[in-house]
Amino acid sequence: MKIFWRTTKWISLTLLGLVLVYGLLALVFSLWSTNPPDKDCSKDKVVYVTSTGIHLDVVVPVEDLPKALRHASFQDSTSTHIAYGWGERNFYLETPTWADLTFSNGAQALLVNSAPVMHLTRYQEKKPEWIAVELCEDALAELLVFIEDSFRKTANEEWEQIGTKGYSENDFFYEAKGQYNAITTCNTWLNNALKAAEVKTSRWSPTTHGILYHLERP
Missing domain, CATH: 1.20.5 (Single alpha-helices involved in coiled-coils or other helix-helix interfaces)
Incomplete structure (x- = not known):
């Protein structure tokens, strides 16, 4: 004993x-914080970061999306913005907010290497709570390449949709590349997306707070 x-x-x-x-x-x-180069360019492109408190998404105006990110399964003539997020399958599907967090899905997300998904949400207008991130055109292009490369595709270069919709009729899930674990979380994906666009952000942040700390600073 x-x-x-x-x-x-x-x-x-x-x-x-x-x-x-x-x-x-x-x-x-x-x-x-990271120390991206201070480029001498016109930052006339704007994307946004939005938070559920547990997940962060990057939101891109539809007019700035390249053909590779205009997938037929979620296209809607009334949408003005599309939000993209990456995360652990069960955690994303079952834990949209902190209120939905349970010990089992939280432990599984942190302790087990698991398959990720891409989460897309379409919006019909810009939301006032979104955090604006101004980008040069080249930086936006790098961000969009990073997002597009996160989708797992078939041999025919098609996205693999999971089900027909997500939390509502305006959001969708797709198979994604990579492995989710305690080091590589949904928020480190967003942090890496910002790094790809050379935006000042955290060196590494597994939660929303570190990223928002840098974005919200003057």
Whole structure:
């Protein structure tokens, strides 16, 4: 019995230590900003970052989308903006907000290498709570290449849609490239998208807070 409790205590302390180290690293690397080059160009393109509190999406005006991102499965003549996000399959499908978070889907997302999905949402107008990010035309092009390259495609270069709709009639899920885990989360994907567009952001941020910290600073 003593061996059992000693082993249980050791495992508990080890797990607690790992959680504390993870949290400390997340804090340090979230506050530590990137240093993208200050390009001498006209930043006349605007994308947006939107948050559910647990997921971040990048929102692009429909008029700026290239043909590769104008997929027939979600096209709508009334849409003005399309939001893109990447995340763990079960976590994304079952946890749209903090209220939907459970221990099982949270633990699975953090502790298991799992298949990701792309989440698209179409909007009929710009929302006031979105955070605007001004970009040069070249930076926007790099961002769009990053987004397009995140989709897993068939041999015919088609996106693989999951079901017919997402949380509502205006959002959709597709198969994505990569592996989701505690290091590569939905928010690190968004952070990497901003890095691709040479936007000042966190070195690494597994949560929404580090990214929003840099975007919301004057």
